[in-house]
Amino acid sequence: MAPIVGVLALQGASREHTAALEKLGATVHQVRLPQDLVGLDAIVIPGGESTTISMLLESSETFEPLAELLNQGLPALGTCAGMILLAKEVLDGRPDQKSFAQIGIAVRRNAFGRQIASFETDLKIQNLDQPFPGVFIRAPGADILEPSVEVLASLKLDSGEETPVFCRQKNVLVTSFHPELTDDLRLHQFFLEHL
Amino acid sequence: MAESTSGSDSQVGTVRVKRGLADMLRGGVIMDVVTPAEAKIAEDAGAVAVMALERVPADIRRDGGVARMSDPAMVEGIQEAVTIPVMAKARIGHFAEAQILESLGVDYVDESEVLTPADEAHHIDKWAFTVPFVCGATNLGEALRRISEGACMIRSKGEAGTGNIVEAVRHLRSILGDIRKITQADQAELFDWAKQLQAPLGLVQEIAETGCLPVPMFCAGGIATPADASLVMQLGAEAVFVGSGIFKSEDPAPRAKAIVEATTHFQDPTMVAKASRGLGDAMPGLEIGELETKLAERGW
Numbered sequence: 001m002a003p004i005v006g007v008l009a010l011q012g013a014s015r016e017h018t019a020a021l022e023k024l025g026a027t028v029h030q031v032r033l034p035q036d037l038v039g040l041d042a043i044v045i046p047g048g049e050s051t052t053i054s055m056l057l058e059s060s061e062t063f064e065p066l067a068e069l070l071n072q073g074l075p076a077l078g079t080c081a082g083m084i085l086l087a088k089e090v091l092d093g094r095p096d097q098k099s100f101a102q103i104g105i106a107v108r109r110n111a112f113g114r115q116i117a118s119f120e121t122d123l124k125i126q127n128l129d130q131p132f133p134g135v136f137i138r139a140p141g142a143d144i145l146e147p148s149v150e151v152l153a154s155l156k157l158d159s160g161e162e163t164p165v166f167c168r169q170k171n172v173l174v175t176s177f178h179p180e181l182t183d184d185l186r187l188h189q190f191f192l193e194h195l
Numbered sequence: 196m197a198e199s200t201s202g203s204d205s206q207v208g209t210v211r212v213k214r215g216l217a218d219m220l221r222g223g224v225i226m227d228v229v230t231p232a233e234a235k236i237a238e239d240a241g242a243v244a245v246m247a248l249e250r251v252p253a254d255i256r257r258d259g260g261v262a263r264m265s266d267p268a269m270v271e272g273i274q275e276a277v278t279i280p281v282m283a284k285a286r287i288g289h290f291a292e293a294q295i296l297e298s299l300g301v302d303y304v305d306e307s308e309v310l311t312p313a314d315e316a317h318h319i320d321k322w323a324f325t326v327p328f329v330c331g332a333t334n335l336g337e338a339l340r341r342i343s344e345g346a347c348m349i350r351s352k353g354e355a356g357t358g359n360i361v362e363a364v365r366h367l368r369s370i371l372g373d374i375r376k377i378t379q380a381d382q383a384e385l386f387d388w389a390k391q392l393q394a395p396l397g398l399v400q401e402i403a404e405t406g407c408l409p410v411p412m413f414c415a416g417g418i419a420t421p422a423d424a425s426l427v428m429q430l431g432a433e434a435v436f437v438g439s440g441i442f443k444s445e446d447p448a449p450r451a452k453a454i455v456e457a458t459t460h461f462q463d464p465t466m467v468a469k470a471s472r473g474l475g476d477a478m479p480g481l482e483i484g485e486l487e488t489k490l491a492e493r494g495w
Binding site for chain 2: 019051116
């Protein structure tokens with residue numbers, strides 16, 4: 001049976017995630033309301049504007065039921081804004097910004113700067129032979145809060161410091177970058193293989 | 196710990212990161228603001244980005260005179276007030292204004308017909324910039340000319356500052372209708388399409404193959420109600436710009452939030468109805484036939 005993956009489609013790049021997952025044989029459900037959450041094997045929270053998505057989760061009354069599913073262990077992939085929404089702590093966010101607190105990291109919004117600093121770079125990802133095209137757009141950065149968080153890729157900043165950009169804790173995966181904006185399906189494949 | 200890349204091979208200002216930000220704004224509402232206080236209201240209501248400009252279109256229309264880029268101090272004030280992307284408008288062809296906005300670190304520049312054009316023949320060479328550009332279009336040819344100049348997002352123009360959706364609908368239908376026709380055309384007909392549209396053949400061929408514009412297409416100009424947002428999203432817009440429609444209405448904050456809700460749930464009339472209840476008066480509308488100046492006619 002093909003896994004049923006929900007893609008949160010309140011705002012942002014849900015279409016690209018849908019296309020990538022369908023190419024890999026998954027059945028995709030667009031999630032906008034609580035009833036769309038029924039029967040999911042996993043959820044993807046896409047890139048977009050995290051403050052907007054957070055408000056729309058509240059107003060559509062989808063936040064609580066999704067939080068419950070995640071607490072029960074629903075596997076999740078969060079890219080960019082999705083990473084922010086899955087993090088335990090959000091630094092530099094709005095005070096009313098909510099998150100699902102599913103991975104033990106603290107994220108800083110726009111850690112790499114404004115749009116003119118947005119960039120592409122090849123990433124070395126653990127267990128992948130070939131580099132992965134990393135597309136960073138007003139990307140968030142992460143600080144690890146819990147030792148059980150695994151860092152699968154990190155990036156050296158101009159300051160010489162390394163910042164994690166791809167992390168996993170149990171079955172929650174988060175990236176600062178946008179695999180869905182490339183033709184490279186390896187990261188989505190990795191997610192589906194580990195459901 | 197995983198191995199890391201050095202990051203030394205990183206590239207800024209690529210087409211992918213420029214178009215990528217537009218992709219991230221899809222399904223959202225971009226709101227015109229003239230002050231940091233308005234920007235805050237927009238962010239609180241769930242805007243995905245704000246657009247800084249000197250005066251909203253309805254005031255430009257009423258007061259006349261030359262409309263220019265916003266004061267850099269005002270742009271900076273807006274950048275400090277919000278965490279969401281900040282866009283700003285430059286005059287058509289006024290690359291010096293665009294350079295200033297880039298130096299301020301705005302996230303998108305709108306080369307906009309709402310401001311008074313600075314060049315009657317040329318648009319800005321947008322490839323020369325790291326900051327991405329959005330441009331207006333009334334038809335597919337105009338959209339493709341802007342894309343060939345480097346625009347990474349297109350918005351249908353509509354007629355800004357009128358609170359009247361009819362022109363936005365006309366422009367959306369024209370652009371998307373022609374795209375649908377092109378997907379049915381044979382190879383030989385594509386040459387004629389390129390000639391008719393006064394657009395590069397390569398872009399026309401790309402549309403024939405993919406069935407969509409190579410960059411996201413949003414809608415602007417005349418959106419005043421949640422129902423307007425739902426209408427243009429159902430017609431095929433991927434996000435909406437709201438100018439005068441919010442801050443020229445009776446009660447801006449709830450209206451802004453309602454338009455955000457309707458843009459997300461555009462396919463669900465029950466949700467749009469819920470968002471539309473009790474918002475007070477929309478901005479006063481204008482009849483297109485009685486306008487002295489049609490902003491949409493600016494741009495070449």
